[in-house]
Amino acid sequence: FKPFRDVSCCPCLLVAIAGPNIMVGGAVYAEQIIATSFTSYISIAPLDVPGPRPMYDAAIWRAARLMRALKQATVALDEHYAAVTQALNVASARSADRLPTCYVGPHLTHVSANGTAISLDYTGRLCTGEPAKTLYTARARITSDPEQDPRETDVVVKFTKAYSLEGHRLLAVHGLAPKLWFCEWVESVDMYVVVMNHVRDAETADEDVAMSAADAAAVRTAVELLHAEGLVFGDLRGPNVLLRKDGGPLLIDFDWCGPEGTACYPLGVNMHSAIPWHPDVNTGALIKKEHDLHLLKVLTGS
Template sequence: MFSIQNGMQVTLEYTSHLSPDEPLKALFKALANISSSLTEVVVKFALTYLHEGHELLANSNLLLAPKLWYCEKVDSINIYVIDPSWCVDASPHHKCLCDAVNVLHEANFVFEDLCEPNVLLCDNGAMLIDFDWCGKEREACYPSDILMDSDMPWHASVQREGLITKEHDCHLLDKLAGPPEQQGTLLGNVA
């Protein structure tokens, strides 16, 4: 049970695991019961989570992240609950990704984990989710267990427990959305 901004109590009933093939990924669908009204939400448990970065994008005029219902550290783990109104996981919408990275960078935040599973399409574009690695530039660090596989498109200077930089974000944005001259092109209307 948790309280949302207006003080209303919310209880959750978990309905499914969103990554059943990855049991260590704590990402679930749930029904949030608010005053006898049920709303579908997504719940994630993470060791780290920068709610400031998530809220910055969610509250921007461009709505670049889903609404964050709740984010709290409980017994050494962060729990966050988001509005799943995006409904679709697909290829990124270039302009929205560029806008999201720019908004974060202007506030001196880095996102770093720019990959397709962390981009969700909605009616008006795309949103970033999964702010586990998001933090202040030159303060946020990569996890000690980061997968440094040669198939991963990391910047050459990325290392375990190394500092995350804006340059790393730009590198992954290029890999995900194409080089800067292509990033302004849209994939078309997203339904």
């Protein structure tokens, strides 16, 4: 099993049947098993439908489309497993050869904006213990001038439903956030894709790491820069501040950042009493500058 697992994410289809209803999903084996649904439940029973089409015709069309899609998917899976099996057999016959282990990363490997093209070779995943956080490390080849060789650098690629390009870019210009290479909504993944420099040799500003006066002043400057542009940060806690040995602190995670008056706390915000939120913070409430200043005081002690 391991040789096969090393070169394939072992994709499969999942089909759930409840009475006359069928739902199709899929799963892959990455760092862990990832499963998702591709459809909602599709009824193959006659149901009344809008318009002049007879309900039996509509049911037949629904069933036919579903079966055709399943047939095409199973053919693609058969081709994948046949190719992998053949490659493994060839490598085994040569004994000295071994297929390179593949990393199962996102399908999105190319992005471009403003004349800069970026190709991504994923190398790992950050926060593997938190499946909801989709953060990957990658080696990026960045081409901004076709007549020059691409630049290669290590990056972090983040996939998220909300992100403040304006806030991140503002602080990156002042050296208070990681250099930003790309940040746009990408339709094929239905999320924002954020490509930024991978910051190494840094610790988060948690309770076990003392923040120097210089670092505290820099974090305050970052907050003041955001506020001067009418932006609020929202989640100014230790895990979102990187402390570098040389170079000063960097703010990360601009998911909640946005214009004051419209940016809100998510409905799923953790309101545990151990988190030192401002007393006015609540699920769905507007994020205010005084909330940032409150967390700044908690974080820096001043």
